[in-house]
Amino acid sequence: MKEARDQIFASIRRSLGVREGDAVRRQAAEARMEAARPGIQPVRGRGALEDRIAMFTRQAQSVSASVARVPRAADIPAEIACFLRDNNLPPAVRMGNDERLRDINWQGGGLEISHGASDGSQLNSVSHAEGGIAETGTLALVSGPHNPTTLNFLPDNHIVVVRGEAILATYEAIFAQLRTRFGKGVMPRTINLITGPSRSADIEQKLLLGAHGPRRLHVIILAESAGGDV
Amino acid sequence: MTAPMTSPQFKDNAHRALGDAQLQKALGNVRHAVIERRAAAAAALPEFEALRDQARDIRDHVLQHLDIYLEEYERKVTAAGGHVHFARTGDEACRIITGIARRRGAKSVTKGKSMVSEEIGLNGALERAGVEVIETDLGEYIIQLRGETPSHIIMPAVHLNQEDVEQEFRKRHTHLDAGRNLEDAETLLAEARGILRQKFLAADMGITGANFLVAETGTSIIVTNEGNGDLTQTLPKVHVVVASIEKIAPTLEDAAAIMRVLARSATGQDMSVYTTLSTGPRRPGDVDGPEEYHVVLVDNGRSAMLGTEFQDMLRCIRCGACMNHCPVYHAVGGHAYGWVYPGPMGAVLTPSLMGVDKGGHLPNASTFCGRCEDACPVRIPLPKLMRHWREREFERHLAPVRVRAGLSLWGFFARRPLLYRLGTSIAMRAMGWLGRKRGHFARVPFAGGWTSYRDFPTPQGGTFQAQWKKREKGRQGISR
Numbered sequence: 026m027k028e029a030r031d032q033i034f035a036s037i038r039r040s041l042g043v044r045e046g047d048a049v050r051r052q053a054a055e056a057r058m059e060a061a062r063p064g065i066q067p068v069r070g071r072g073a074l075e076d077r078i079a080m081f082t083r084q085a086q087s088v089s090a091s092v093a094r095v096p097r098a099a100d101i102p103a104e105i106a107c108f109l110r111d112n113n114l115p116p117a118v119r120m121g122n123d124e125r126l127r128d129i130n131w132q133g134g135g136l137e138i139s140h141g142a143s144d145g146s147q148l149n150s151v152s153h154a155e156g157g158i159a160e161t162g163t164l165a166l167v168s169g170p171h172n173p174t175t176l177n178f179l180p181d182n183h184i185v186v187v188r189g190e191a192i193l194a195t196y197e198a199i200f201a202q203l204r205t206r207f208g209k210g211v212m213p214r215t216i217n218l219i220t221g222p223s224r225s226a227d228i229e230q231k232l233l234l235g236a237h238g239p240r241r242l243h244v245i246i247l248a249e250s251a252g253g254d255v
Numbered sequence: 256m257t258a259p260m261t262s263p264q265f266k267d268n269a270h271r272a273l274g275d276a277q278l279q280k281a282l283g284n285v286r287h288a289v290i291e292r293r294a295a296a297a298a299a300l301p302e303f304e305a306l307r308d309q310a311r312d313i314r315d316h317v318l319q320h321l322d323i324y325l326e327e328y329e330r331k332v333t334a335a336g337g338h339v340h341f342a343r344t345g346d347e348a349c350r351i352i353t354g355i356a357r358r359r360g361a362k363s364v365t366k367g368k369s370m371v372s373e374e375i376g377l378n379g380a381l382e383r384a385g386v387e388v389i390e391t392d393l394g395e396y397i398i399q400l401r402g403e404t405p406s407h408i409i410m411p412a413v414h415l416n417q418e419d420v421e422q423e424f425r426k427r428h429t430h431l432d433a434g435r436n437l438e439d440a441e442t443l444l445a446e447a448r449g450i451l452r453q454k455f456l457a458a459d460m461g462i463t464g465a466n467f468l469v470a471e472t473g474t475s476i477i478v479t480n481e482g483n484g485d486l487t488q489t490l491p492k493v494h495v496v497v498a499s500i501e502k503i504a505p506t507l508e509d510a511a512a513i514m515r516v517l518a519r520s521a522t523g524q525d526m527s528v529y530t531t532l533s534t535g536p537r538r539p540g541d542v543d544g545p546e547e548y549h550v551v552l553v554d555n556g557r558s559a560m561l562g563t564e565f566q567d568m569l570r571c572i573r574c575g576a577c578m579n580h581c582p583v584y585h586a587v588g589g590h591a592y593g594w595v596y597p598g599p600m601g602a603v604l605t606p607s608l609m610g611v612d613k614g615g616h617l618p619n620a621s622t623f624c625g626r627c628e629d630a631c632p633v634r635i636p637l638p639k640l641m642r643h644w645r646e647r648e649f650e651r652h653l654a655p656v657r658v659r660a661g662l663s664l665w666g667f668f669a670r671r672p673l674l675y676r677l678g679t680s681i682a683m684r685a686m687g688w689l690g691r692k693r694g695h696f697a698r699v700p701f702a703g704g705w706t707s708y709r710d711f712p713t714p715q716g717g718t719f720q721a722q723w724k725k726r727e728k729g730r731q732g733i734s735r
Contacts, residue, residue: 030341033500033554037322040561045322054323054505057316058471061506064309067302067515084525121542142543145456161526168544175543178485196511210331212472214538215489218530223482226522227394227410228440229417230284236393237448237455238482238529 061204063197070160070194077159078246081192084162088221089234090242094189096249098125102134105184108243109136109149114182119143120151123171126186142173143180150176151184156199157192157246161220164244165199168215177217183239185219189248258376258404262593262605265616272587273708281416282588285407289579292523293630303519310516311634313509314570317501318561324470324503325552331473335535337548345375348553352377352462352495353384355549359493361386361459367477367484368392369464370408370573371499371553373595374608377462389454391483393447400427406589408596409521409575414588417443451483461487461545465498466517466572467510468550473534475550476510478517480528488533494545496533499553501569507532513572516632521574556608564643568603570633577627577637583620592617599627599637606644615653618644661701676720683714690714 038045070080082092095104109116117137120126131138143150152172154164164185168174177183193199196218207213223238234240261268272278297303317324329339342348356364364386366372378388378399390399394412398405400423405411412420421437424446437443463484467476475496477484488494504510518524536548560569578584578598589597594614596604602621605614618641627637648654649662668675690696690713699711716722 029343029347032343033341033552033558034322034325036554036558037325037500037561040558040563041319041321042562043322050320051323054320054327054470057505057509058327061471061508063508064313064512065302065305067300069300088524088528145452163526163530168541169538170540170542173541173543174485174489178482178489196514197508200507200511210472212335212474212532212534214534214536214541214544216532217485218526218532220526220528220530222528223480224528225393225444225481227392227397227412228415228420228443229281230288230410230413231440233441233444235448236444236481236483237391237451237486 058210061200061209063195066195066197067160070158072159072194074190074192074248077192077194078189078248080159081157081162082246084159085221085244086162088162089224090162090221090244092244092246094246094248094250096247098129098247101129101186101245101247102131102136104245105151106134106136108184109182112182112241114149117147118149118151118184119147119176119180121170121172121176123153125153126151143175143178145179147180149182149184150180151186152176154185154187155191155216156202157187157244158194158196158199158218159192160195163196163218163220166217166219167203167213168217169213174215174217177219178238181235181239182241182243183222184243184245186245186247189246192246258373258595260594260605260609260613262609262614262617265591265593265620268591268593269587269620272591277416277419278414278588281414282585285410285413285579286585289410289523293520293576293579294523296519296523296525300515300519300525303516306512306516307632307634310513310572310632311570313504313512314572314633317503317505317509318566318569320505321501321503321561324505325500328468328470328473328503331470332535332548332550333473335473335548337473337535337550340549340551342551342553343555345553345555348375348497348551348555349377349380351551352497353380353386355493355495355547356381356386356460357384359460359547361493363387363389363454363458364460364462365389365391365455365458365487365491366395366461367463367479367487368395368411369462369497370405370595371464371555372462372497373405375497375553375555377497389451389458391451391455391487392479393444393481393483396447396451397423400424404590404595406597407575407578408573408600414590455483455486455490458487458491460493460495461489461491462495462497463488465496465502465550467504467513468498468502468552469504469507469510469532471506474507474532475534476504476530476532478514478527478530480522480524482529485529485531488531489544492545493547494533494536494549496548496550497553498550499555499557501557513632517572517574520576520630520632560607565603565607565640567635568600568607568640570635571600571604572633573600574632576630576632577635580626580630582622582624582626587620592620599641600635603635603637603640603644606647611644611647611651612653615644615648618642618648676718679718680721683716683718687714687716
């Protein structure tokens with residue numbers, strides 16, 4: 026094992042014509058990792074909050090996600106019930122123990138709520154995203170008991186709540202936020218960047234939804250409407 | 256252990272492919288849809304060309320500092336509770352992975368699509384160790400049923416038509432009603448989804464590849480559309496990542512920068528559906544995710560490519576754009592190339608990894624039209640690298656006797672301009688006279704390989720040099 030490792034490193038250095046203790050190269054690499062500087066970032070994701078929400082919505086819809094917007098967290102159960110009804114789905118959802126979801130009053134929405142990971146027998150799941158990325162209509166979800174990863178993939182219908190102000194311009198903006206939360210160079214076990222529902226084009230390049238993951242992705246943006254009134 | 260190869264028989268393979276009507280029909284999907292989608296995605300992003308330059312520069316920087324980044328990556332994976340294994344050869348990598356499977360008593364293994372696992376012949380090794388291997392990418396699943404290898408690095412079943420898939424499913428899924436309707440692609444997908452769902456839930460170990468290995472954080476990233484990679488790595492108790500050593504990205508920002516050109520170049524999507532960043536195994540409090548996380552880093556000839564004229568090939572991010580745009584790939588498909596990596600990138604990489612004696616034919620399968628380089632997101636000079644291999648092949652006397660004799664003969668005349676001009680002008684005039692009635696030749700001596708597929712047009716006038724001279728004279732006359 027050790028021998029294989031050492032030989033590979035020796036071979037890389039021999040081929041590059043460098044020595045192990047080469048301080049200049051080490052410094053260049055370490056400085057790059059330390060700075061973690063963003064490169065070129067597309068202009069299209071940038072803008073004020075409403076512009077970002079609009080871009081996010083457009084992009085997510087263009088990859089077959091459905092998007093709704095509610096002004097208050099208390100409106101989320103009704104929105105979920107409405108989505109399930111519209112798609113002829115049973116009013117039962119599974120979710121993790123995310124505080125932002127737990128704090129919602131789920132009584133009265135007519136929804137049957139269960140908690141925990143998915144074992145493949147649940148039809149609908151609800152997750153709370155860390156944020157959204159306007160550039161491509163992408164959701165960023167972080168693993169843990171709050172939002173178990175299996176909820177993102179096993180149920181047929183995935184409903185994701187994201188706060189409007191957490192919709193940022195680019196992937197880099199989300200990474201910067203994760204660094205603040207988890208510390209430099211430290212990551213949660215899994216980050217899922219999700220752009221639309223699952224799909225495959227492996228049969229004659231025909232685009233089909235619902236390959237192995239969810240057939241439907243419904244995004245609920247929690248944000249007061251632009252004018253402030255509901 | 257490496258995947259079996261038929262690259263030395265490229266010419267025979269290509270012949271067969273050209274006569275295969277089913278294959279030719281399927282290849283139509285590459286010739287049109289994929290090229291248009293990429294062009295549209297590139298045109299919709301004003302920063303696209305600058306992003307390609309940036310991606311090239313990041314990849315160059317990584318290769319120049321590969322040892323340092325690999326050390327940091329290893330440190331970070333270990334700190335997150337994962338295990339890093341280094342494998343010099345494919346054989347060594349297979350031994351490490353079958354060893355993990357044996358230690359964990361794994362009976363069934365699900366796999367996400369991974370080209371390096373194809374390269375090292377991992378499925379065969381696991382099966383010989385008594386482990387059931389299930390490919391879960393829809394395309395990979397189909398070809399695994401058929402006992403085939405991928406014919407494309409991102410669209411593994413692109414050589415098949417829908418009826419081929421239907422036929423295979425009927426043959427293999429015998430537990431289902433024989434009279435069932437499988438007319439639509441949707442029903443084929445639903446059937447595979449149902450079968451594979453059970454496999455996902457029952458698997459003891461999941462193996463994925465990696466699009467990026469982030470040194471800053473010890474994170475492996477996979478980019479997929481189906482979600483099969485995520486089910487593969489989330490449900491079983493053990494997740495094994497197998498990746499080649501050059502997949503490093505220094506930071507998350509560098510990975511994001513390359514992601515922006517990856518999906519656009521590969522499928523014409525702005526972003527693939529699932530981009531998943533994985534760092535170590537299950538954390539305290541987690542209710543799902545793998546208990547063990549391993550990364551197997553495979554060299555298999557790559558470290559020896561650094562510092563050579565083929566180093567640029569290691570910039571490759573495996574998007575498949577070069578083959579999507581290649582007229583030779585369009586004509587013969589991926590299997591003709593005879594090994595894991597087809598198309599222009601395969602024509603450069605195969606001789607690098609397997610030796611010019613085995614893969615030396617492949618760089619000849621190019622018209623040097625340059626479309627591959629135009630489409631490459633990291634601007635690999637593929638035609639130039641193919642030319643380097645052609646030179647090597649010639650230098651090492653690996654080219655067939657007839658090719659060498661032909662080139663020597665041509666060289667003899669080319670070095671004697673007077674004789675060359677005389678010879679060609681006589682030949683052109685003779686051919687012009689002989690073919691004056693029909694306007695073309697159905698057969699030309701020594702050019703049977705060319706004329707058996709198309710006619711050779713009758714020369715219309717003097718030689719190229721004579722025409723050029725005339726044209727230049729005319730232009731000078733005008734400018735004066």
